[in-house]
Amino acid sequence: xxxxxxxxxxxxxxxxxxxxxxxxxxxxxxxxxxxxxxxxxxxxxxxxxxxxxxxxxxxxxxxxxxxxxxxxxxxxxxxxxxxxxxxxxxxxxxxxxxxxxxxxxxxxxxxxxxxxxxxxxxxxxxxxxxxxxxxxxxxxxxxxxxxxxxxxxxxxxxxxxxxxxxxxxxxxxxxxxxxxxxxxxxxxxxxxxxxxxxxxxxxxxxxxxxxxxxxxxxxxxxxxxxxxxxxxxxxxxxxxxxxxxxxxxxxxxxxxxxxxxxxxxxxxxxxxxxxxxxxxxxxxxxxxxxxxxxxxxxxxxxxxxxxxxxxxxxxxxxxxxxxxxxxxxxxxxxxxxxxxxxxxxxxxxxxxxxxxxxxxxxxxxxxxxxxxxxxxxxxxxxxxxxxxxxxxxxxxxxxxxxxxxxxxxxx
Amino acid sequence: xxxxxxxxxxxxxxxxxxxxxxxxxxxxxxxxxxxxxxxxxxxxxxxxxxxxxxxxxxxxxxxxxxxxxxxxxxxxxxxxxxxxxxxxxxxxxxxxxxxxxxxxxxxxxxxxxxxxxxxxxxxxxxxxxxxxxxxxxxxxxxxxxxxxxxxxxxxxxxxxxxxxxxxxxxxxxxxxxxxxxxxxxxxxxxxxxxxxxxxxxxxxxxxxxxxxxxxxxxxxxxxxxxxxxxxxxxxxxxxxxxxxxxxxxxxxxxxxxxxxxxxxxxxxxxxxxxxxxxxxxxxxxxxxxxxxxxxxxxxxxxxxxxxxxxxxxxxxxxxxxxxxxxxxxxxxxxxxxxxxxxxxxxxxxxxxxxxxxxxxxxxxxxxxxxxx
Numbered sequence: 214x215x216x217x218x219x220x221x222x223x224x225x226x227x228x229x230x231x232x233x234x235x236x237x238x239x240x241x242x243x244x245x246x247x248x249x250x251x252x253x254x255x256x257x258x259x260x261x262x263x264x265x266x267x268x269x270x271x272x273x274x275x276x277x278x279x280x281x282x283x284x285x286x287x288x289x290x291x292x293x294x295x296x297x298x299x300x301x302x303x304x305x306x307x308x309x310x311x312x313x314x315x316x317x318x319x320x321x322x323x324x325x326x327x328x329x330x331x332x333x334x335x336x337x338x339x340x341x342x343x344x345x346x347x348x349x350x351x352x353x354x355x356x357x358x359x360x361x362x363x364x365x366x367x368x369x370x371x372x373x374x375x376x377x378x379x380x381x382x383x384x385x386x387x388x389x390x391x392x393x394x395x396x397x398x399x400x401x402x403x404x405x406x407x408x409x410x411x412x413x414x415x416x417x418x419x420x421x422x423x424x425x426x427x428x429x430x431x432x433x434x435x436x437x438x439x440x441x442x443x444x445x446x447x448x449x450x451x452x453x454x455x456x457x458x459x460x461x462x463x464x465x466x467x468x469x470x471x472x473x474x475x476x477x478x479x480x481x482x483x484x485x486x487x488x489x490x491x492x493x494x495x496x497x498x499x500x501x502x503x504x505x506x507x508x509x510x511x512x513x514x515x516x517x518x519x520x521x522x523x524x525x526x527x528x529x530x531x532x533x534x535x536x537x538x539x540x541x542x543x544x545x546x547x548x549x550x551x552x553x554x555x556x557x558x559x560x561x562x563x564x565x566x567x568x569x570x571x572x573x574x575x576x577x578x579x580x581x582x583x584x585x586x587x588x589x590x591x592x593x594x595x596x597x598x599x600x601x602x603x604x605x606x607x608x609x610x611x612x613x614x615x616x617x618x619x620x621x622x623x624x
Numbered sequence: 625x626x627x628x629x630x631x632x633x634x635x636x637x638x639x640x641x642x643x644x645x646x647x648x649x650x651x652x653x654x655x656x657x658x659x660x661x662x663x664x665x666x667x668x669x670x671x672x673x674x675x676x677x678x679x680x681x682x683x684x685x686x687x688x689x690x691x692x693x694x695x696x697x698x699x700x701x702x703x704x705x706x707x708x709x710x711x712x713x714x715x716x717x718x719x720x721x722x723x724x725x726x727x728x729x730x731x732x733x734x735x736x737x738x739x740x741x742x743x744x745x746x747x748x749x750x751x752x753x754x755x756x757x758x759x760x761x762x763x764x765x766x767x768x769x770x771x772x773x774x775x776x777x778x779x780x781x782x783x784x785x786x787x788x789x790x791x792x793x794x795x796x797x798x799x800x801x802x803x804x805x806x807x808x809x810x811x812x813x814x815x816x817x818x819x820x821x822x823x824x825x826x827x828x829x830x831x832x833x834x835x836x837x838x839x840x841x842x843x844x845x846x847x848x849x850x851x852x853x854x855x856x857x858x859x860x861x862x863x864x865x866x867x868x869x870x871x872x873x874x875x876x877x878x879x880x881x882x883x884x885x886x887x888x889x890x891x892x893x894x895x896x897x898x899x900x901x902x903x904x905x906x907x908x909x910x911x912x913x914x915x916x917x918x919x920x921x922x923x924x925x926x927x928x929x930x931x932x933x934x935x936x937x938x939x940x941x942x943x944x945x946x947x948x949x950x951x952x953x954x955x956x957x958x959x960x961x962x963x964x965x966x967x968x969x970x971x972x973x974x975x976x977x978x979x980x981x982x983x984x985x986x987x988x989x990x991x992x993x994x995x996x
Contacts, residue, residue, distance in 0.1 A: 242782050250869050264786070264960060353869050355860055355957025361663035421954070427861055428956045605786065606959045609869040 239267055246275045250353060250609035253619030255593070261605065269600040271593060276623035284583035288549025289315050289389050290526075292580070297383035299587065300621040302345055303338035303564045305374065308387035313468055314559035314570035315389045319552045321521055325512040327391055328470040333507045334377070334386060335469070335561075336500045337404070340411060341370040342564035343451075343497045346616035350490060351422055353613030354431050359418050366414040369407045376400060389550045390525035391517025401508045408501045415497050423494065432486035436599055436611040439484060446595040449588055450566030452615060455492045456484030462562035474506045486614040493616070524550040549578015565589050565621060585624055589617035637733070637751055644732050647938075648893040649694045651945055655892075657690055658949040668693040701885030709781070709878050716778035721879070721886035724771025728893035731761045735900055736820045738910050738934035741925040748820035749930055757819040758810065761901065762803060765856065768894060769795040772858070772865050772875045775887070779878040787874030790960055791858065791865035797967035798855035798862075804975035805848035808982035809838055809905060823909030839906040844978045846906045848971055853902060855967065857894040860952040864960050899944035903937065907944075910937040 245256035254275035260268035280299065284292045296307040309331045316323065323331075348363030371381045376397060378384040386393050422428045438448065443456035453460055461478040463471040479495035481488030517525050526545045527538040554576045560569035566588025573582040592615055599611065653668065660667025668690035676683045676692060686692065708714065734757040736748035747753075754760050769791055776788015810817055813825045826836050839846040855862040866874030876887050903909060910923075910933035923929030958966070 240782065248872060351956065355863075355867070355869065356955065357659075358663050358953050361665065365664065422956065425956060427958055430962055431956060431959055604959060604961060606864075606867060606870050606957075 237262075244608065246272075250612055252349065252612060252617065255612075255617075255619055255622070257596070257600075257608070259600075259605075259608075264604045264606075266600050266603055266605070266608075269597050271596050273590075273593070273619070274623050276619045278624065280624045281583050281585055284580050286579070288578040289552060289580060290545070290550060292583075293387060294383060294385045297385055298620055299585065299624060300342070300563060300565055300568065300589070300618045301382065302618055303342040304382060304384045305334040305378070305386050306338040306342075306561070306563050307568060308385060309335055309469065310559070310561035310563065310568050311570055312387040312389055313561060314557060314572055315550075315552060317559045318555060318557035318572050318574055319389070319521075319524060319550075321390050321518060321524060323391060323518050324515045325470070326514040327516045327518070329507055329511055330392055330396060330516060331387065331469045332471060332474070333404070333504060333511075334374070334384075336503045336507070337370055337374060339564040340408070340497055340500045340504075341367045341374075343493050343500070343616075344370070344411070344414070346564070347418060347490070347493050347497070350493075350610075350613035350616065351418065351428075353609035354422075354428055356422060356425075356428065359421055362414050362417060366407075366411045369410060373400070373404055373407050376403070388517065388525065389552075390521050391515075395516045401511065404504065405508055408504050412498070412501055415494060415501075419494055423491070429487065431610055432490060432614070434483075435486045435603065435607050436489075436614060437483060437485045438595060438599065442595065442598070443484065446598075447591040448566070448595065449591060450563065451492045451496060452489060452566065452592050454479065455481035455488040457482055462560060462567060468559075468561060473510070474503050476500075476503050486610050489614040489616075524552070545578075551578060552576070552580075560586060563588055565616060565618060566592055568621075587621045587624055589619070589622040590624075593617055593622055633751075640732065640751060641729060644729070644893070644896065645889070647941075648728075648889055648896045649698070650691075651892040651896055651949075652697070652888070653690050653693050654945065655949050655952075656693070658946065659953050662950070662953045671696045698885070701882045701888075704881040706881040706883065709779075711780045712878060713778040713780060716774050717878075718883070720771050720775035720778055721883045721890065722771070723774055724768055725886050725890040725893060727764045727766075727768040727771075728890060728897045731764045731897055731901075734760050734819065735897070735904065736823060736909065737900070737937045738930055739820075739823075739923065740927070740930035740933075741923065748823075749934060750820065753820055754818070756817045758806065758817045758822075758905075762799075762806075765894070765897070766795070766799050768856075768890070771887075771890065775875045775879065776865075779875070781878055783871045783873075783877045784875045787865040787867075787871050787877070791875060794855055794858075794862065794864050794960075794963055794967070797964060798852045798971070801848055801967060801971035801975045802852035802856065804972065804979055805845045805852065806905070807979045808845050809842050811982060811986060812838070812841055819904050823904060823911070826908040827911045835908055835911060837906060837908040837911075842906070842982075844974065846902075848975050848978070849905065850902060851971060853898045854948070854951070855963070857898050857948075858891065859895065859948055861955045861958050862963055863957065864963060867957055869957075895945060895948050896941070899948065900937075900941045902944055903940040907940050910934070910940075912936045 240261045242259045242261055243256070244259055245251040246254040251257065256272040256275065258270040258272060259266055278298070280295050283295060293308055293311060296311045297304040299307050344363040344367045348360035348367075351357075351359030351363075374384055375381045377400060378386040378393065438452070438456045440457045443453045443458050448456065448458070449460065457480060459478070459480055462468070463476075464478055476499045477495075479492045479499070481492050519525065519527075522541055523544070527541050531538040532542045533539075552574045554574055556571070556573045558569060558571045560567045567586060568588055569586030571582075571584040571586070572580050575581045600608065603611065657667045669688045671690065671692045672683070672687040673692060676686060679686075708717070733751040734754045736750040736753070738749035739746050740749055772791040772795075773788045776784045776786075776791065779785070810822070813822045816822065816825075822838075826838055834840060858865050864874075865871075866876060868874070871877070876884055879887060923933050
C-alpha cells in the first residue's frame with residue numbers, strides 16, 4: 214500500500230492561502246460620546262475583529278467652548294473663572310497655574326504666605342482629583358465600592374475648599390498677584406483632619422485593589438506605553454511617570470515655593486495600567502506629606518502683593534474707606550490688570566499632567582493671544598496606537614488609567 | 625386522578641411561585657440595601673405610601689428599610705411605555721425575557737424546601753419529588769442562557785450582540801465544570817439524584833459535633849460549584865454579558881419597561897434558585913446544625929415542623945444570597961478571555977481530577993473496608 218506522506222508544514226502552508234477568507238469581516242462599533250467608559254464626551258470609532266480592536270479613531274471636540282478665543286475678549290482677571298472649566302476636577306490648580314503664567318509675564322512676585330496657600334490648594338486639588346481618578350478607575354474595572362469610598366473623601370476636601378473659596382467645584386480662588394482672600398480661622402486644623410481621613414481611605418483602597426488578583430490580572434501588561442513612546446507622544450504627569458519618565462515640574466522647575474517642601478516623585482517601570490494605578494496611589498500619599506509640611510510652616514503676612522498697584526486689586530475694606538484704593542480698584546475693574554508688553558510660557562504640574570499657558574500681551578488689561586497646553590489632550594493622543602490589539606473590556610481599564618478630563622482636552 | 629388533587633397541586637404551585645417571586649423581588653431590594661451598607665450610604669429609604677406612614681411605628685421602619693421600593697419599582701416597570709426600537713426582530717425580542725425567567729421558575733418545582741412528618745412518615749415539601757431532580761435542574765437552568773442569546777440576537781444592535789456572544793460562550797463553559805463538580809457529591813450520597821434523599825443523607829453528626837454537610841466532605845466540589853454558580857447567574861465578577869463599563873448594559877441595552885423588568889427579576893430568580901440549590905447540595909438543606917448537637921435531631925411532627933424546616937432552609941438561603949451580594953460589591957470584574965481561561969484551564973481540570981480522586985478513593989474503600 215502506497216503511503217501518502219502528509220506533512221504538517223504543508224497543511225499549514227495551505228491554510229495560509231485561505232487566510233484572507235478565514236478572517237471574515239471586521240465590525241465597526243461606535244463608543245461614545247455618551248458611554249460610561251469614556252468619562253465624558255470622548256468618542257471612539259473602533260474597528261473590531263471579534264472582541265479585538267484593530268483600529269481606533271478618537272473623535273474629540275464635543276466639549277469645545279473656545280476658551281482660548283474667549284480669553285482675547287476679556288481681562289486677565291475675568292478669565293480666571295474660565296480656567297475652572299478646563300480640568301474641572303482640579304479647579305484651584307488651574308487658577309493658580311494661570312495666575313502664575315500672568316505673573317511670569319508681568320515679572321511679579323507674590324508674598325510667601327500667598328505662595329504657601331497656593332501650594333496647599335494645589336495639593337488639595339491634586340488629592341481630590343486623584344481620589345476621583347482612582348475611584349473611577351476602580352469602577353471601570355468593576356469594583357464599584359472603591360469609587361464610593363473615594364468620592365466621600367473628595368467631598369470632604371471640597372467642603373474645605375468651599376470654606377476657603379466659597380465654591381465647591383468652580384473655585385476661582387487665585388488672582389493675578391495674589392489670592393481672592395486669606396484662609397479663615399481654624400481652617401488649617403480642619404485640613405489636617407480631612408487629610409487624615411483621606412489617608413485612611415487611600416489605605417483602604419490600597420488594600421481592596423492593589424493586591425487583588427482580579428484587579429492585578431486586569432491591569433498588569435494592559436496598555437503598556439514604553440518610555441520612548443511616552444516622550445514621543447508628549448505624555449506628561451502620572452501617565453508619563455508610570456512609563457518611567459522622570460518628570461515632575463514641581464521638582465524640575467519648582468514654582469510657588471515647591472522647592473521648600475520634601476516629597477518623592479513615584480516613577481513606574483513597565484508603563485502598564487497597574488503602574489499608572491500605583492503611581493497615583495503613591496502620589497496621593499506624597500500630596501498628603503506636602504500638605505502637612507505646608508500647614509506646619511505656614512508663614513504670616515499678606516496674601517497678595519500690595520506693591521503692584523496697577524495689577525492687584527486692593528482689599529474690599531480699604532476700597533470702601535480710602536480714596537486712593539477706590540481709584541485703584543476702579544482702574545483695575547474697568548481696564549484690567551496692566552500687564553506689560555511681551556510673551557511668556559508657563560506650565561505647572563497639574564494632577565493630569567503639564568498644564569501650560571502661552572500668553573502674548575500687547576500691553577493693557579486684555580491678553581492678545583492665549584494658548585493652553587492641555588494635559589488630557591496630549592495624553593489622549595496615544596490612544597490610536599495604544600488601543601490596537603486590546604480587547605473591548607480593556608478599553609474602560611485603559612481609559613480609566615489615563616484619568617483624563619474632556620473639558621481639559623476640548624477646551 | 626380526582627379533581628381535588630389537581631386543585632391542591634395548582635394551589636400549591638401558585639403559593640410557591642408567589643413566595644419564590646417575592647423572595648427574588650426582595651433580593652433586588654436587599655441588593656440595594658447591602659450595597660448601600662457596604663458603601664456607607666442610606667440606600668432606598670423614602671419610597672412610601674401615605675397609608676403606610678399612617679401606621680404608627682412600623683410604617684416608618686418599613687419605609688426606612690425600603691420595603692415599599694419593590695412594589696414601586698414593579699409598578700414603574702409596568703406603567704412605563706414599552707418601546708420597540710425599529711430595528712429589532714419583534715418575535716424573538718418579546719420571547720427573550722420570557723425565556724430568561726421561565727427556567728428559574730421551572731427548576732423551583734423540584735427543589736425541596738422542608739419536610740413534614742405525618743403518621744411517622746417523613747415526606748419533603750416539594751412540588752414534584754423527582755428521582756432525577758438534579759438532572760432536571762441542570763437541564764432547565766442551562767436553558768436560561770437562551771434568553772440572553774435571543775435578546776442579543778433579536779436586538780439587532782452591536783452592544784447587545786457582543787453581550788449575547790459572551791453569555792453563550794461563558795455559560796456553556798461553566799456548565800461543564802458545574803456538572804463535573806457535582807458528580808462526586810452524588811456518588812458520595814449513594815448514587816441518588818433525588819434532592820430529598822441528598823438532604824436526608826446530610827442529616828446527622830460527624831464526630832458528634834460537626835454536621836454531616838456535604839461541604840465538609842466535598843470542599844473542592846463546593847468551591848467549584850459556587851464559582852460556576854456565579855458564572856451561570858452572570859453575577860459580578862462574571863457579569864460579562866452586561867458588563868456596564870464597556871457594553872453599556874450588554875444584552876438588555878435595547879430593552880425597557882416590563883421586558884427589562886423580566887430580565888432583572890430573572891437574574892435575581894436565578895440567584896435565589898442558585899443559593900437554594902447550594903444549600904440543598906452542600907449545606908444540609910434544612911438540617912439545623914447547632915441544635916442537633918443537643919439532641920434536637922428531628923423536627924416536630926405536623927405543620928409546626930414543616931414551617932420550622934422551611935424557615936431554617938430560607939435562613940440558610942438568605943445567608944448565601946447575602947454572600948452573592950457581598951461579592952458583587954467587593955470584587956472587580958474579570959475580563960472575558962480570563963473567564964474562559966479560568967473555566968476551561970482551571971475549573972474543568974480540577975473538577976475532573978476531583979471526580980477521579982473521589983471515584984478511586986470510594987472504590988478502594990468499598991472494595992477493602994466495606995463489603996456493602
